[in-house]
Amino acid sequence: MARIGVLALQGAFREHRAALERLGAQVAEVRLAADLDGLHGLILPGGESTTMARLMTEYALWEPLRAFHARGGQLWGTCAGAILLSGEVQGAPPQFGRQDSLGLLDVTVQRNAFGRQIDSFTTGLDVRGLDGAFPAVFIRAPAFARVGEGVEVLAEYEGQAVAVRQGRVLATAFHPELTGDDRLHELFLQGCLTPA
Template sequence: MRAPRIGVLALQGAFREHRQRLESLGAAVTEVRLGSDLEGLHGLILPGGESTTMARLMTEYALWEPVRAFHAAGGHLWGTCAGAILLSRDVLGAPPQFGRQDSLNLLDVTVQRNAFGRQIDSFTTDLAVRGLEGVFPAVFIRAPAFTRVGGGVEVLAGYRGQAVMVQADRVLASAFHPELTGDTRLHALFVRQCAVVSA
């Protein structure tokens, strides 16, 4: 089984931290800024950041359709925090001046922006994540929550009665920031998922 080639959307946000975690696990990593950068990849991470800014940059760089096509062709996606918002079907809580927030609509969930408070309310907590032994130190920064989970979407972790990590059809989404901890188990999980494609 070959090491997978994984892209990290590098328009805004914590893409460098994701790259470091992936490279520590032996994955070949590409920073993705254009649709052509997706060629030959097995997976793509959409990092945390500011979702309205990321959505605007996705439009400016004409990335919406290439990312959808990448997934349709068998690519794996993982969105963390803002990246999870971009994957969701319905987005609640976008600033009024932006209207309805654009998304990839690849995950049948409704996501609520800033579900756990503002930047000043950021926190770290130990989460039980399905498929992991022990707990995971999850960093929540202006984090969303999945308030509706559609059929076929599996909830992998919850916090205070809200789903905070979900998965369906080669799409993984976490409301928190795994790249901001020294625990690489979730990145290792994504690398293994992508390696199935490259076997």
């Protein structure tokens, strides 16, 4: 059985936990480096990426998360979590300067690519590996403005990449945890149980 962590510093971690539990996974909320022990995978949820980055600094999680990935852990970032996984971040508020990220995904991510909170929307997306349209919820969503050579694009919206995968790192610009459709969580679980 897969044992999956959800980074529980801020954002939609409870919704991810519920989706994983519906699929029969063992789920742990991760707030400290020690919480990563024994996990097959980790989800970085949607929320507010600058706040999450600040809390990751406060809880000294940057290097433990990189080490978790280096020793074989699977990672999935949704919305803000996708921003935190990226190699380069564009569009951070000027008062924050350059936004920190884990640099585990060879993409440039553009924050708020689809507008502000008021511009939120849901649309059906064709996602590689899934049968039928997936109901993607976009809330202040980023887009992957540049995708590196080794990165597979799994879904696009209006010509922009919104779901990508590189090795053991999955990232979605939208919020699968808010839909009740657990197929992307199931896809992530399958990856966690497949030997690298």
